[in-house]
Amino acid sequence: MRHETSDDVLCTLAAVAVERPPGTPLARLALPQAEAGDWATAVAADLARLVPEAAALDLVFASALYDPAELLRPHFPLHAALERYAARAPGPDGGRVIAFGAGPGGMVPDLAPDPGLADGPLKVLPFLLRGPATEVRRIGEILESRLLDTGMADAGTALATQAAFGLRCEHMRYLTLHDLMAMTAMQYEHAGLGALWPMVESALFGDGDEILLDAPPEPLVRYAGGAVRIALLDADAWALGGFAPPGLDAQGMERAFARFEARQRQIAAVLAGHGLEVTFDHCPVGKDARAILRA
Incomplete structure (x- = not known):
């Protein structure tokens, strides 16, 4: 799924999905900013293993755990906030890893996870790939065709995520937003919803x-x-x-x-x-x- 930001810049929207056993503890919803960059760099390297073409684009992460419903809201507000902040980030575009974590007062309001939705077994961390429109279209199509079947995270990256957030991680994978929507629709069907x-x-x-x-x-x-x-x-x-x-x-x-x-x-x-x-x-x-x- 792509989001147009200007005539020549596009974003494609995605998420890291972390499945944990129901009822297990979760130490924190968001990483401090000092830790967010290291976590995002490791995830970006793992994603490049699956989709090498992605390394040419900016990868922009929210280093916080959300319920899937928080990503799937009108106008996709979490991804929209990531794009706004990424557009202001200093440095040349292309190949950057940009991560937003929690400051002393927590996450900025438009990226703050809802603690009332923290208990679900599936947590997601939104990210986007940002760059020249032609490249984002091309790489976005690769993500759509590849991640659903081959998007399982490396074991080391999953363990690092488990340690960073203080949770038990059963599965960790990369999804496009289309994949997340399809998964959510299927879960609702199974739950009678x-x-x-x-x-x-x-x-x-x-x-x-x-x-x-x-x-x-x-x-x-x-x-x-x-x-x-x-x-x-x-x-x-x-x-x-x-x-x-x-x-x-x-x-x-x-x-x-x-x-x-x-x-x-x-x-x-x-x-x-x-x-x-x-x-x-x-x-x-x-x-x-x-x-x-x-x-």
Whole structure:
């Protein structure tokens, strides 16, 4: 995936993906600036092993661990911030390794990881390759064709990353942003959240599509214009609105409604993690919930 910065300079967007065992500790989310450069230099050398052509471009890293949802937000804000800072970096363009780590007060605000999303087993570190447009297009195509199949990091680089961040690293690999999107879509499908991915994807690229999740007993969710509205139903509105499974006794209805509310919270959290504005619209008994979401 490429991002145009000027007529003659392009960036191609990518990430380092680190998979760790669920529930294992993580010593820190970001490397101090004094350590960030050494880590990034080692990763750049490893990437050059896989894609030698990349060494001719500037490689720009955020030396911090993020949830994938933090990278996959409208306008790709973390990569956009990296590009802005790289454009101001001193020195001649081409072949530089530029790393942004944490200062005494932490990472700069537009690169700061969200500690509320720190617990996931898959962490990603964004980076980009920046340089002349023709070279970035050529090398970007190489990355797209090569990394998904051959992008596993060298064992030494994985161990160095494990030691630097104080985590257990099961796998470490390099991905283009397209690869990360495909992986995330597949994970959502496996988790029963596949219907949310079209909303996320539409928001990432600024599409104007309206997407309605209307598949009872799933919650009723509408995406339009970068914002999400979820129908907030009380127990009676849920039961009478066609969202309750048939044939349940009173206790079964109570448990099913609790699951429905938990599902609403899960959907809201996933979409908010991708930077989407989420609101709940109260839909009382006797009112058309679908019409309320479209109002």
